Amino acid sequence: MPxxxxxxxxxxxxxxxxxxxxxxxxxxxxxxxxxxxxxxEASEVNHVDLFVRSGAFPTPTPFPFVIGRDLVGTVVxxxxxxxxxxxxxxxxxxxLGHDGRQGAFAEYAVVSAERLYPLPPKVAPxxxxxxxxxxxxxxxxxxxxxxxxxxxxxxxxxxRAVVMAGxxxxxxxxxxxxxxxxxxxxxxxxxxxxxxxxxxxAAGTINRxxxxxxxxxxxxxxxxxxxAAEAHDAMAAGKVRGRVVVRSP
Numbered sequence: 001m002p003x004x005x006x007x008x009x010x011x012x013x014x015x016x017x018x019x020x021x022x023x024x025x026x027x028x029x030x031x032x033x034x035x036x037x038x039x040x041e042a043s044e045v046n047h048v049d050l051f052v053r054s055g056a057f058p059t060p061t062p063f064p065f066v067i068g069r070d071l072v073g074t075v076v077x078x079x080x081x082x083x084x085x086x087x088x089x090x091x092x093x094x095x096l097g098h099d100g101r102q103g104a105f106a107e108y109a110v111v112s113a114e115r116l117y118p119l120p121p122k123v124a125p126x127x128x129x130x131x132x133x134x135x136x137x138x139x140x141x142x143x144x145x146x147x148x149x150x151x152x153x154x155x156x157x158x159x160r161a162v163v164m165a166g167x168x169x170x171x172x173x174x175x176x177x178x179x180x181x182x183x184x185x186x187x188x189x190x191x192x193x194x195x196x197x198x199x200x201x202a203a204g205t206i207n208r209x210x211x212x213x214x215x216x217x218x219x220x221x222x223x224x225x226x227x228a229a230e231a232h233d234a235m236a237a238g239k240v241r242g243r244v245v246v247r248s249p
Contacts, residue, residue, distance in 0.1 A: 003037065003076055004028060008249055009106035010228035011064040015055030018236070021229040026064060029102065029110040036085050036111055037077040038093075040225075042125035043104045044070045045235045045244040046133045048192060052097060053232065057192070060100035067228065068105035068246070069097045070132045072125040082113040090119040094132040095199055098192050105228050107248065114196050117203040120211035128210060130217030130243040135209070137191045139202035145187040218242035225249045 009026045031037045046069055051057035053067055075089040085091065093111045097103030102110065119128055142148045179186065194202075209215035220242025223231040226249055235244050 003108070007107035008225065009066050010068070010225060011066045011103075011105070012053060012061070013063050013065075015053060015061065017054065018229045018232050021053070021067065021232065022064075023226050023228065026066070026106065028108045031077055031079050031082075031110045033079040034081040034113050035079050036075045036082045036091070036113060036116055038071060038073040038091060038109050038111055038116070039076050039248075040071055040073045040104060040107055040109055041248050042072040042129035043068050043225075043246040044129045044133060045231045045246065046070070047235065048133075048190075049097065050232060050236055059098050059192070062100060062102075065097075066103040066106045066109070067097055068103035070094045070129055071096055071104035071109055071111065072119060072128045072132075073109070073248075076108070079113070082116075084118075085113060085116060091116050092119050092128055092132060093117070094136050094203075095192075095194075105225060105246065107225070115199065117200075117207060120207055123210050126219065126222065126245050126247060127216070129245050130219050131210075131215050132206065133191070134217070134243075135206045135215060136194075136199060136202040139205050140189060140191060140194055140198055141187075143201070143205075144198060145189055219245055221245070222247060 005028055006025045007028045010021055010023055011026065012020045014020055048057065049067060049069055052059060072092045075085050075087055075091055078085045078087060093115050095115050096109060206215065220240040221234050221244050223246050225246055228246065231244050231246055234240050
């Protein structure tokens, strides 16, 4: 079946509120020699999606800019240099929609092969989409930042840990005195700034856990691609218990 020339997408022409999200037709992007064109089957909304859409997270957004970070789908075209990928492969990516890369909320998305990973057999697209962002964030925090390795034991005692995610406007008070006397180290990171190698290492662990059935997310709400604005509203309201996932139209 030939790839169409246009596709349905959720995009913005300027950063700002949810009202700027449009649903409409855009040209199907063309993959380069080291890219794959992926037909989207599932995605997810994370807080960082809200930050990019609103402009709170400064990053290049060439307009019209397709929103969405995570992608699960099937390869429909593969460049000659997209090693390891072929038409029909089920795949995923969790680093679109940032730093000038068009996002996942479209029927088709171009993904660089170095940011694309195979989806283990028998894993449902929505189930995968629900864990990709959170699991990669946890991996980078625990492995790269905390230095945990296989066989290590993580002990959480009565100490106080403050975790601040994103740009929520919160200003938590850090126990500086207690941190100083105990020689506590403070690490901070944003998955959006993770290197390709960091993401690939996290992807290896994610795929092993998905294949073994040990990585599962709780889906709290499911929206269609055409309901992208409603999905963003649901995430912003903070009333959904579980992940907010988006399926293809």
